């Protein structure tokens with residue numbers, strides 16, 4: 001092997017490992033985690049994604065790094081035997097590569113079950129908001145624990161207004177086909193299924209406008225099924241709720 005040939009092999013190996021390592025975090029940041037989690041439910045989801053992505057990235061780097069190291073360190077050289085020492089039938093190794101992945105999976109599963117109540121369980125004193133999905137819009141009606149707004153619809157039908165730091169239980173129904181109510185910054189997605197009542201919850205810890213979108217293909221107007229949640233201060237909420245007709 002000439003020096004130039006060796007150099008080319010080394011560059012190819014490093015590139016093969018570096019490209020996915022450089023691209024993966026950018027791709028994951030864009031797709032896997034909620035943009036700026038704004039409440040306990042979305043924070044719990046974000047923590048879970050980070051735990052899973054972190055664990056898999058560490059494994060990828062360790063295994064990939066070991067592979068590259070071995071390929072370079074133990075490459076064929078004149079005068080060196082081609083076959084490395086054989087490990088077939090080594091029970092110590094086989095137990096090791098069975099038990100370590102099992103422990104990693106048990107750890108991730110345990111962490112997931114630990115976080116799941118934050119994602120799924122609305123506090124019992126939550127403000128209830130009834131969501132009705134139909135082709136091609138979501139409509140809202142305030143329910144119990146929403147004070148003066150109870151029984152009324154938001155003043156702008158497509159904009160759900162809620163107070164900050166208040167748990168909101170979202171009770172979802174569908175008039176026609178399957179839709180999905182999802183505001184990624186606030187909490188998990190929830191399917192709207194004809195004939196069933198499904199629920200999710202969120203608690204926005206900052207005022208602002210949060211955007212979402214129907215997350216289940218429901219027909220030609222699916223792409224126009226936007227969701228807008230406006231989170232206001234307690235004082236603004238009192239004024240808003242009192243003014244609803």
Ligand SMILES: [Cu+2]
Pocket residue numbers: 179180214215216217218219221222223225
């Ligand atoms: Cu849809």
